[in-house]
Amino acid sequence: MTNAETSTDTPHIVICTTGGTITASTTPEGAVLAGDSDPATHAMLDGLRAVLPEEIRVSARTVLDADSSTFGPAEWDLLVDAVADVLSDPGVSGVVVTHGTDTLEETAIALDLHHDDPRPVAITGAQLPADHPEADGPANLLDAVLLAADPVSGGLGVLVVLGRAILQARGVRKWHTTDPVAFARNSPEHPVEDLPPELERPTLPARARFADTRVDVVACPPGADAVALLACVEAGARGLVLEGSGSGNLPPLVADAVARLADDRPDLVVVASTRVPRGEASSTYGGRGGGAELATRGVLSCGYLRSGQARVLLAALLSTADAANGAGGDNGDGGDGGDGAAAEVRRRWARYHLYS
Template sequence: MVSVRVLSLLGTILTAVSMQPALAHAGQVGSAIATMHKQDSLPRVLVLATGGTISGKADTRSAIGYDAGAVSGQQLIAGVPGVEKLAQLQVEQVSNIASQNMNNQVWFKLAERIRQAFAKNEADAVVITHGTDTMEETAFFLDNVIRVSRPVILTGAMRPSTAISADGPANMYEAVKVAADPQARGRGVLVVLNDAIQSARGVSKMHTTELQTFHSPNLGVVGYVDPATVRFITAVKPRQPLALPVDHMLPQVQIVYGHADMDARQIDDAVKDGARGIVIAGMGDGNVSDTALAGMERARKAGVVVVRSTRVGSGFTNRNVEVDDDRYGLVASMDLNPQKARILLQLLLANGKTTPEDIQSAFQAGL
């Protein structure tokens, strides 16, 4: 006969064995609930995809040929390992274009969606995926019209998603990491690529194909990021955003490129074509020929605002150096390159700023 003690022990063992699946299931449920709670506590990041190289696919036309905007934002996020541990992500496709086709309509769509997302508390931060060719322009436009302190980050890639050693996933991961970091608040729109955090005002694309193409030659980087850390090395500065034009229209402003043997035909043509502003991408410190300067004087007399910038990759365009800005009623772009000077002038004109004095003050306000 089997003793009572043995039977009791056997019963205990059988009971424990029979409960193992339930206990395992309970453990799995508990772990899932804990994961859900942890996920719910993460910052909410809205990803607005616009296309660009980061969403590109290789093409056979050359060894480095590719078609931009061939991958959706959702597919892009799915290819970034671990990004879901940084934030709760919501992805929306605003456009899917190469950034050379970026336009005012997409800018306004982005600005309005960001404003709506923050006003309705849908997100704690926004990340925008964008092509590199005009990234600095989109960033600068948004930086001048977004009035909230929540982070807005632009990122992209120099290699398409199908390339060997594609840089998009790492840039996307680090952009989300910066967006989710409390230190990013109040800094305006930032650009994050290749471990560097740069301001919308300072950043420029400086190389046609190099991965480390983005630099801030006049203002320097504002911080650094890697998979482990976010480090800002500059203080938060006060910002004075401009009103977003309610009609979603920007005045016509033309850029005229300076060169040897420069005449005034493009300046005169811009005036005839109805431009309200002209930005000169001048030589050196924003210099032009005497013939072109005479054209700029005619433009001013016709009521057109004229801003002197420079075609040189770095340095300030200062007032009254070789050109007497006071005499001709011209504006010096300071640190802004021609493409950013154009955007700021468009926004100032749309906000009713038309005198050289007011416009010059606005160009210097962001420094």
């Protein structure tokens, strides 16, 4: 698609499209297919222009065209680069990213960690395909464009817009598979304005490269052993997000393996998450596998993030720490007292992590 001509006296919003349910179609058998959605995208944009206020101009850029369940670190890199490229044009007033809902929470935090521009970036999608008689995509897209065109939205970072809800990116997660209000934000009870400024929404000091940094999420249900965890380490993981129970407690056999890794692999960064959907994961409980005991081994808590966004943040911090310490990852001295990438991530986690 060709970008529309910009105007200096009207808001110009660039829509970066990536496929997803918002432009998906339904087969005669009832399966929803995302990808190869050019006709649906054109129809979506024509419908948008028909209802937008005349003073708002929109143009579009195709970045990806697929179901977002296929997205991963390489796609996060591509989208971060695409949004940065769009915002390099001073004539652009804001950006909207259309995205499948399956992995929207990961893309949202990947973008937000890099977004230090005051211009709004909104990310939206749909729960129903474009050819559904009650498709929610057109209304979500309109809301996202209006939000991105409103100067009041500036400085808030990446905003998730779906089902009339507007949520900041960090702490957001998909909470329902089919409800139009697909996302909720896990956050503390006290308001964001009460938080110290340095913990609100810091951005990275440099560009992270997600595809170059392997971080794995490992489910650790009650009674789990360390087989899956050790397989990820063997496969080359630089970081692990372990999804435990309660406030981030791990089964005993997993905790024993983490203790051994703390001695043998100080270059490996481990974060404790939880399967509980809401509330804070913290280093609270003592004993074998308790969060307080894990913290003595250098294990970090995910706080109000959940495993998907914690994975993105950990990969970003490892990547930028690698760059600061020289290519090739940790410099070998490891440990909390060293200058390696892993030690740097442990030092920086509290600053870049949401509500640490």
